[in-house]
Amino acid sequence: xxxxxxxxxxxxxxxxxxxxxxxxxxxxxxxxxxxxxxxxxxxxxxxxxxxxxxxxxxxxxxxxxxxxxxxxxxxxxxxxxxxxxxxxxxxxxxxxxxxxxxxxxxxxxxxxxxxxxxxxxxxxxxxxxxxxxxxxxxxxxxxxxxxxxxxxxxxxxxxxxxxxxxxxxxxxxxxxxxxxxxxxxxxxxxxxxxxxxxxxxxxxxxxxxxxxxxxxxxxxxxxxxxxxxxxxxxxxxxxxxxxxxxxxxxxxxxxxxxxxxxxxxxxxxxxxxxxxxxxxxxxxxxxxxxxxxxxxxxxxxxxxxxxxxxxxxxxxxxxxxxxxxxxxxxxxxxxxxxxxxxxxxxxxxxxxxxxxxxxxxxxxxxxxxxxxxxxxxxxxxxxxxxxxxxxxxxxxxxxxxxxxxxxxxxxxxxxxxxxxxxxxxxxxxxxxxxxxxxxxxxxxxxxxxxxxxxxxxxxxxxxxxxxxxxxxxxxxxxxxxxxxxxxxxxxxxxxxxxxxxxxxxxxxxxxxxxxxxxxxxxxxxxxxxxxxxxxxxxxxxxxxxxxxxxxxxxxxxxxxxxxxxxxxxxxxxxxxxxxxxxxxxxxxxxxxxxxxxxxxxxxxxxxxxxxxxxxxxxxxxx
Ligand code: ADP
Ligand code: ZN
Numbered sequence: 043x044x045x046x047x048x049x050x051x052x053x054x055x056x057x058x059x060x061x062x063x064x065x066x067x068x069x070x071x072x073x074x075x076x077x078x079x080x081x082x083x084x085x086x087x088x089x090x091x092x093x094x095x096x097x098x099x100x101x102x103x104x105x106x107x108x109x110x111x112x113x114x115x116x117x118x119x120x121x122x123x124x125x126x127x128x129x130x131x132x133x134x135x136x137x138x139x140x141x142x143x144x145x146x147x148x149x150x151x152x153x154x155x156x157x158x159x160x161x162x163x164x165x166x167x168x169x170x171x172x173x174x175x176x177x178x179x180x181x182x183x184x185x186x187x188x189x190x191x192x193x194x195x196x197x198x199x200x201x202x203x204x205x206x207x208x209x210x211x212x213x214x215x216x217x218x219x220x221x222x223x224x225x226x227x228x229x230x231x232x233x234x235x236x237x238x239x240x241x242x243x244x245x246x247x248x249x250x251x252x253x254x255x256x257x258x259x260x261x262x263x264x265x266x267x268x269x270x271x272x273x274x275x276x277x278x279x280x281x282x283x284x285x286x287x288x289x290x291x292x293x294x295x296x297x298x299x300x301x302x303x304x305x306x307x308x309x310x311x312x313x314x315x316x317x318x319x320x321x322x323x324x325x326x327x328x329x330x331x332x333x334x335x336x337x338x339x340x341x342x343x344x345x346x347x348x349x350x351x352x353x354x355x356x357x358x359x360x361x362x363x364x365x366x367x368x369x370x371x372x373x374x375x376x377x378x379x380x381x382x383x384x385x386x387x388x389x390x391x392x393x394x395x396x397x398x399x400x401x402x403x404x405x406x407x408x409x410x411x412x413x414x415x416x417x418x419x420x421x422x423x424x425x426x427x428x429x430x431x432x433x434x435x436x437x438x439x440x441x442x443x444x445x446x447x448x449x450x451x452x453x454x455x456x457x458x459x460x461x462x463x464x465x466x467x468x469x470x471x472x473x474x475x476x477x478x479x480x481x482x483x484x485x486x487x488x489x490x491x492x493x494x495x496x497x498x499x500x501x502x503x504x505x506x507x508x509x510x511x512x513x514x515x516x517x518x519x520x521x522x523x524x525x526x527x528x529x530x531x532x533x534x535x536x537x538x539x540x541x542x543x544x545x546x547x548x549x550x551x552x553x554x555x556x557x558x559x560x561x562x563x564x565x566x567x568x569x570x571x572x573x574x575x576x577x578x579x580x581x582x583x584x585x586x587x588x589x590x591x592x593x594x595x596x597x598x599x600x601x602x603x604x605x606x607x608x609x610x611x612x613x614x615x616x617x618x619x620x621x622x623x624x625x626x627x628x629x630x631x632x633x634x635x636x637x638x639x640x641x642x643x644x645x646x647x648x649x650x651x652x653x654x655x656x657x658x659x660x661x662x663x664x
Contacts, residue, residue, distance in 0.1 A: 055616040073209040083362035090177035099172035122618030127153035181212035185224035202230040248414035272340040286324035296322035346377035349400035447544040457492035
């Protein structure tokens, strides 16, 4: 373990293990088969990379996506770890070069796609190579119970026979018991060590709000993160295009991403985002798989996702570096309708029922006023060990439970009744709020006893309550025009036999957790170093986060070292990066501090470092 720690320090510049990394690495060191389940950003890659460096021989890493392999190899090379990949993007000359490096024993890791690894030629070739172990990334792709089944992964079941003496280590972020079991069976793992981490992401701040002014609501999030990267998800291509162009006309650096774009265009837009030439990518869910960008500071869902799994995946792309990040979900009752339509159109009967159930769970997540972190980990069978997460709209007290929900709900449902259940939510809200609109007056609905009962309430709140009553099953939307209809439960409510829960958003306080990791950081210097990082990355043709993570830049802009020798004390700077970029970095800092008359060379110590990756281990499996 000591040698692992010194390898991690030397190559990656980290000084400790994250939860379960020690255990997972120890399995790889001792050749015991293993399955490690950690959430996105939990640090799975290091679990096989560090042992691969420590052990003799070369590890084979199975990875599903060609783009991801290149990024991983680039990042390893920047850390001074010899690694390579083989896939269809290489010329035959390049493939031969890799083969020669393998034969000469120069590589610590070789990345390959599953279909290539199981080819007889490859197996014969590797038979003569000293293999340390086999690591399988995104191992859930082997299971058709998961959300991302890939048939080519199935063929990995032949690995055990092809390499009987080599241990296999599987990694995934997908947690269900069923998928886990499938992985161990399909891969023929022998008495595997099974390690399941906490699914909570304490550095993510979750908020859920009803959609009333979508662009305004998106801007509120984006404006909290000037110059930083974020993703905005929409359901349809048309909404992606419209949202992107509106944001662009407002001066934001943004591009769209969806499956309807020409492949070249799509790739260019994705790269512009990864290389930080733009800040915001507006996308359908087609965007994200294989995106390893560690410093996405916010993910906004401009429309509701289709399931909690999807939400966890998509929002999970924020804050992989462990620094604080924001996940904002903006929903409307209409989104449920959109999904129902899409599901009914596309799924076969077997999947339809499951998809509709998943949708219903997603909807109740939106309407509930239970801590978001608690709800998310509960979905994966875990329990949060604290009462107040301090990082969601509920725990931050941004949602108010109304004191007398029954009377309020009765007013709304009686109005639906008196309007003969022939109108939608928008119209119902007009009547309740006493609107003088032509339609209401022509219908004579200004004479209804419910007319103007909620005159003092905002349209946003009234529409929100109607959505909540639909989600709680007291009203139902029906037909093409989404007419509101009263359910049996709604009738009971009118009699006072059931009580709903109704909430209203409160004015927002700044979350404490959202700012403390900037403590002591000079923002100007941070921007300056960010520019430096972009320049170095462009020169080398790699993504900026491969050069330095945001955490490293923040530490540099906090402690402002001007002496190369102390750089090893900075998070994320190991021997290789010190040698390559050390002088550039300290000169840049010295110049800046001189020009801005800013104090440099503050003592680097944990006490001054409020920003260590906070990953509390205070969560347990149910
Ligand atoms: P995953 O594959 O589980 O989604 P990654 O392997 O991409 O997660 O790791 C997420 C981030 O955490 C990366 O930026 C990685 O360098 C960093 N990281 C991993 N292990 C450690 C550690 N022990 N100390 C500090 N940072 C770490
Ligand atoms: Zn909470």
